[in-house]
Amino acid sequence: MSREQEWALSSEAVDGANPVGDRWIFGGLLFLLVWAPLPLGSNRIWAIGLLVGLAVLLLMGTVVVWRRVPQAAMQRLALFKWPLLCLAGFVCLSWVQTIPLPANWVGVISPVAALAQAPAVWMTLSLDVFQSRIMAGLSFAYFAAFIVTAITVRDGARLDRLAQVLVWSGVLQAVVGVVLYSIKAEYILFFSSVSHSNLIGTFINRNHVAAYLNMCLSVGIGLMLARLGSEVHKHAGWKERLKRAIEFLLSTKIRLRLLLVVMVIALVVTRSRMGNSAFFISLMVVGLLGVVLMRKTAPRTIALIVSLVIIDILVVGSAVGIEQVAERIQQTQVSGAVGDSSTEESIEARTEAARTALPMVRDFVWAGSGGGSFYNVFMGYRTAAYGSSFVDHTHNDYVEIAADYGLIGLGFLGLLVSGTLWTVVKVMAQRRSSLPRGIAFGVAMAIVTLLMHSTVDFNLQIPANALTIVVILAMGWIARFLPSPERKPGGKISQNGLNG
Numbered sequence: 001m002s003r004e005q006e007w008a009l010s011s012e013a014v015d016g017a018n019p020v021g022d023r024w025i026f027g028g029l030l031f032l033l034v035w036a037p038l039p040l041g042s043n044r045i046w047a048i049g050l051l052v053g054l055a056v057l058l059l060m061g062t063v064v065v066w067r068r069v070p071q072a073a074m075q076r077l078a079l080f081k082w083p084l085l086c087l088a089g090f091v092c093l094s095w096v097q098t099i100p101l102p103a104n105w106v107g108v109i110s111p112v113a114a115l116a117q118a119p120a121v122w123m124t125l126s127l128d129v130f131q132s133r134i135m136a137g138l139s140f141a142y143f144a145a146f147i148v149t150a151i152t153v154r155d156g157a158r159l160d161r162l163a164q165v166l167v168w169s170g171v172l173q174a175v176v177g178v179v180l181y182s183i184k185a186e187y188i189l190f191f192s193s194v195s196h197s198n199l200i201g202t203f204i205n206r207n208h209v210a211a212y213l214n215m216c217l218s219v220g221i222g223l224m225l226a227r228l229g230s231e232v233h234k235h236a237g238w239k240e241r242l243k244r245a246i247e248f249l250l251s252t253k254i255r256l257r258l259l260l261v262v263m264v265i266a267l268v269v270t271r272s273r274m275g276n277s278a279f280f281i282s283l284m285v286v287g288l289l290g291v292v293l294m295r296k297t298a299p300r301t302i303a304l305i306v307s308l309v310i311i312d313i314l315v316v317g318s319a320v321g322i323e324q325v326a327e328r329i330q331q332t333q334v335s336g337a338v339g340d341s342s343t344e345e346s347i348e349a350r351t352e353a354a355r356t357a358l359p360m361v362r363d364f365v366w367a368g369s370g371g372g373s374f375y376n377v378f379m380g381y382r383t384a385a386y387g388s389s390f391v392d393h394t395h396n397d398y399v400e401i402a403a404d405y406g407l408i409g410l411g412f413l414g415l416l417v418s419g420t421l422w423t424v425v426k427v428m429a430q431r432r433s434s435l436p437r438g439i440a441f442g443v444a445m446a447i448v449t450l451l452m453h454s455t456v457d458f459n460l461q462i463p464a465n466a467l468t469i470v471v472i473l474a475m476g477w478i479a480r481f482l483p484s485p486e487r488k489p490g491g492k493i494s495q496n497g498l499n500g
Contacts, residue, residue: 022065026152028058030162032145033471034169037212041203042463044190048138051463055141058148066151073151079481080150083473086416087143093409094136097126097370112363126370127377135371135404138463142470149474156435159478163223163439166468170216171259173209174266177201181269199269203462210275211459213267214449215468217279219475220260221308222442225290226435227253228300261311274456282448283308290441293428297437351456354396356381361402368406377403393461397454400461416473421447424476436479443476 032054039047066073077084100122107114110125117123126132153159180196187194194204201209267276287305291298360369360381369377375392382391394400402410420443427440450459450469459465 022062022152025058025061025065025148026158028054028061029145029148029152029471030165032058033165033468034172036464036467037169037173037209038202039190040192040194041208041212041465042467043204043461044192045134047190048134048463051467052137052141055144055148055467059144062148062151076151076154077147080146080474080477082419083146083416083477084143084150086412086419087146087470090405090409090412090416091136091139091143093367093405093412094132094139094371097367097405098124098129098132098136100124109367110364110369113369124370125367126373128370128373131372131376132370138466139371141463142467145467146470146474149471150478153475153478156482159439159475159482160223160226160435162471162475163219163442166216166472167220167223167256167259167263170213170220170263173201173203173212173216174263177209177266178269198271199266201266203464206270207272207275207453207457208459208462208465210267210270210272211450211453211457211462211465212468213263213270214275214279214282214453215446215465215472217260217263217267218282218446218449219439219442219472220256220263221283221304221445222438222440224253224256224260224438225297225301225304225441226438227256228297228304228434257307260308264308274453278449278452280309281452282445286441286445286448289425289444290428293425294437294441296432297434351396352385353378353391354394354399356383357394357399357403361399364403364406366406366408368402368404368409371404374400374404393458395457397458397460400458417447417451420473420476423480427476427479431479431484433482433484436482439475439479443472443479446472 032051035054036042036051039050042048042051101124103114103118103121103123106117106123106125113125113127114123116127124132149162153162177196177199181199183196185194185196192204194200198206199209200206201212203209203212267279270276283305287301290301294301357374357378360377363369364377374394378391394403398410401413424440424444424447427436428444431437431440446469453459460469
């Protein structure tokens with residue numbers, strides 16, 4: 001029996017054992033994904049607590065629903081053992097950082113941390129236990145979200161719905177961002193001063209909303225590719241072609257296409273240099289990869305990419321000011337002083353915190369200084385060039401993760417991302433069904449765009465963005481094991497072309 005058949009049989013087992021099923025859990029997951037970006041990207045203590053609470057509640061609900069078929073649950077989760085092991089390892093490290101350990105143990109693992117806490121008998125690996133406990137709670141919430149996604153999204157219909165909700169959430173950010181930016185709104189929200197002098201949606205920083213839009217756009221492009229891949233082309237006269245053209249204009253395909261245009265408009269208006277660059281480059285790179293791997297659908301893939309470049313980037317982008325993004329990129333200097341406000345922030349100034357934090361990475365090389373401890377620990381590594389400027393993040397997720405969690409934590413996340421990327425590449429090369437290949441395309445594009453953007457920003461430190469990418473990674477693995485629509489276990493042919 002193939003893994004795809006085991007997946008389908010375990011789905012039938014849980015549905016048969018529980019008439020109610022887990023529809024409410026799936027609905028809760030969708031709500032969580034839409035809610036997370038709304039309270040300033042969930043980047044406030046109370047919003048983090050609510051996000052963690054909702055994720056744990058969904059996980060507990062999943063356990064209750066599956067209590068009658070534990071073997072089916074374990075069989076399903078076994079399909080995701082590698083990404084779950086990576087996430088579990090990261091979660092364990094996050095909590096171990098907060099647990100008091102004998103001083104000699106800490107001295108072996110992290111000598112600098114031991115020196116900072118001497119002469120205590122019991123020490124922690126984290127130098128900021130309060131912040132590390134918050135980050136440990138968040139890491140468990142992401143782990144819970146991955147499990148809930150892996151278990152509840154067990155067929156093509158739910159995978160399609162999940163992708164649609166991410167697209168609509170991106171559109172919500174785009175519409176809210178454009179409206180508030182157009183009136184230059186300023187207000188106090190959740191005890192924080194918010195200014196929409198740039199398009200920021202419901203986030204605080206335009207680069208963070210750009211990263212979120214990129215992830216939603218990537219999923220939407222993959223979904224569009226799946227929609228196009230399900231079309232059947234036959235020889236027909238002009239009347240039949242006209243009929244099909246009208247049906248296309250009234251179909252979900254054209255609506256989805258318009259939603260992508262809305263998000264592209266918002267992405268351009270953010271004026272985020274790397275946000276826009278990462279979107280274009282990831283579209284080209286993953287698009288070329290998709291053409292090579294999915295040869296039968298290559299014409300449709302090329303047509304979609306050309307449409308995105310010509311219509312969205314050149315035509316629509318020019319109308320809303322893409323030339324201003326290009327000017328920002330051109331005016332970006334290679335070098336410049338930290339805090340220099342002339343023209344655009346230089347590459348050197350943007351990466352100064354990351355370079356200054358490299359000694360911090362070396363001092364806490366294995367287990368890090370503690371999740372969320374960067375701001376306090378970095379104070380001991382600052383140079384005079386910073387003056388009184390405020391530095392809470394490195395503007396480089398790789399360096400900050402290495403500083404907070406060491407090479408062990410960075411390794412767990414690196415294995416998770418690289419393993420998922422390899423998995424979705426195999427899906428594009430091996431699966432024949434349109435939905436798995438389309439979703440795999442979108443997941444690959446989301447990974448590439450975030451990998452690029454993370455070199456100059458701290459998107460993974462924003463809970464809403466971190467939660468979203470974890471769920472998107474889960475979607476890539478689901479696409480790998482999704483049953484084929486052509487034939488279900490027992491020899492029955494599926495009539496739903498999007499179930500694959």
